[in-house]
Amino acid sequence: MEKRWCSACGEAFEPRPQAPRQSYCEKSDCQKSRKRLWQKTKRKTDHDYHENQAQAQLNWRKDHPDYWREYREAHPDYTAKNRQKQSQRNARRPTQGNPLIANSDASPTGLPVTGLFKLVAITPNTWGGRQEWLVQMTLMS
Ligand SMILES: [Zn+2]
Numbered sequence: 001m002e003k004r005w006c007s008a009c010g011e012a013f014e015p016r017p018q019a020p021r022q023s024y025c026e027k028s029d030c031q032k033s034r035k036r037l038w039q040k041t042k043r044k045t046d047h048d049y050h051e052n053q054a055q056a057q058l059n060w061r062k063d064h065p066d067y068w069r070e071y072r073e074a075h076p077d078y079t080a081k082n083r084q085k086q087s088q089r090n091a092r093r094p095t096q097g098n099p100l101i102a103n104s105d106a107s108p109t110g111l112p113v114t115g116l117f118k119l120v121a122i123t124p125n126t127w128g129g130r131q132e133w134l135v136q137m138t139l140m141s
Pocket residue numbers: 006007008009010011024025026027030
């Protein structure tokens with residue numbers, strides 16, 4: 001049987017015959033990673049999905065206005081750790097003209113607007129150099 005390495009945990013696994021392109025093993029944490037990546041990509045590429053998710057979160061917050069306040073009161077260790085991590089994230093973030101923290105629904109679309117963009121390759125090319133392109137993007141819909 002063919003062996004593959006899980007994209008999340010890196011351990012070898014045998015893909016199921018029903019899923020020939022399977023790249024995550026069956027462990028619960030790895031499946032959660034796969035779903036989180038799928039949702040992240042879907043939110044960035046599917047405007048309707050992004051809007052529906054943002055609206056669902058807004059509705060949930062309206063239905064449960066005290067949830068997070070009560071959760072933080074009941075979990076002081078979580079609150080302290082979260083404050084520390086947020087402080088570290090804020091320190092890494094450029095703040096000029098931007099609020100320190102924005103909810104996911106603060107951006108109206110989550111998609112880039114029409115304009116000129118610099119596209120930079122994350123991995124070096126075959127001769128080890130950095131590749132950049134100037135790209136004109138036009139929002140189609
Ligand atoms: Zn795994």
